[in-house]
Amino acid sequence: MAKPPKENSPITEHLTYLLAQANREINRQLETRLAKEGVPVEQWRILKVLSDGNGHSMGELADAVLLNHPTLTKMIDRMVSDALVYRVQDPKDRRKVLMFVSDRGKALCRRLNSLAVSQEEHIVESYGDKSTTELKRLLESLIGSAN
Amino acid sequence: MAKPPKENSPITEHLTYLLAQANREINRQLETRLAKEGVPVEQWRILKVLSDGNGHSMGELADAVLLNHPTLTKMIDRMVSDALVYRVQDPKDRRKVLMFVSDRGKALCRRLNSLAVSQEEHIVESYGDKSTTELKRLLESLIGSAN
DNA sequence: CTTCAATTGTTGAATATTCAATATTTTCCC
C-alpha cells in the first residue's frame, strides 16, 4: 500500500486536494447559513476571536482568523463602519492597535455562533460523531506537525 | 465528551476552522514548491486533470479544479497564452468547449507532479504514514457525506 | 416545427485581495 501518491495518480488522491475540496464544501455550507445575517465567514471569525473581551492586536488577529494583514485592515475598516468593532491604540506599545468588539458586535456574534453550531451539529449528524472527533484530532495534529 | 462545539467554545474547536487552517498551511507549502516553476497551484490542478488526454468541458473542469466558472475562464486564457492548453469546440454540443493539454503543458505537468509528490512525501515523513492515510480516508468520507 | 426554457461559456463592472512601499514606534547595540 503506497502512501504518497505516484506522479500519475489522479489529483483526488493528493492530501492537498482533499483538504481544499473539504474546506470549500464545508465553508460554503457555513457561508450559506451566515448569509442570513449578511455576514461573511471571516467576520464571524473576527467577532469570535474578539469576544474574549481582551484587546487583540492586528497581527495577532490576522494570524488567528487566517487573513493577511492588509486584507484584515480593510475588513476591519468595514466592521468599524458597521459599529461591530473598534480600535484602541495600545498604550504599552504605540505601534499596535488593539481591537475590541462592541455590544452590537457581541450580539451579532451570539447569533452567528448559534448558526455555526447548528451547522456543526448537522455535520455530526450525517457524518457521524466518531468520524468528526477523529477528523478534528487528525487535523490538529497535522497543523501542529506542519510547523 | 461533547461533540459539536458549544456556542462559546473557541473557534479552534470548529471543524470549519480546522479545515481552513490545515488547508491554508498545506496549500502554502505546495505554493512555495511550485513557485520554482512559477505556476500557481490551480494551474497544476488544471494540467493534472487535463493530462488524462481526454477533452474536458469548462464546466467539468471548473468542478474538478475547485474554481468558479469565470475565474477558470480567465485562468485558461492565461494558460492558452502560455501555450500550455488549448480550446476545441465540442462537435457534439457546440455550446461546449473542450480543453486539452499541449505537449508543453504535459512537460510542465510532469515537473509539477514531481514537486507535489515530493511535498506529500515530506508530509508523510513528519506526520506519519498511518495518520496521512487515515486523514485522507476521513476527508473523502466527509466530502461524500456533504452532498 | 416553433417557441420558450435550460445549459454552457464568456465578458465587463464591481469588489476583494495582494504586493510593495510608507509611516510610526520600539528595540538593540555601541
Place this chain on the structure above:
DNA sequence: GGGAAAATATTGAATATTCAACAATTGAAG
C-alpha cells in the same frame, strides 16, 4: 543617549475574483 534595525499597521497600485448580464446552442413542450 543616539542612530540603525526591527516590528507594527496602513495605504495605493496592481492583480484577481465574483456577480450579473449576455450570447449562443440545445432540449422540450405544445
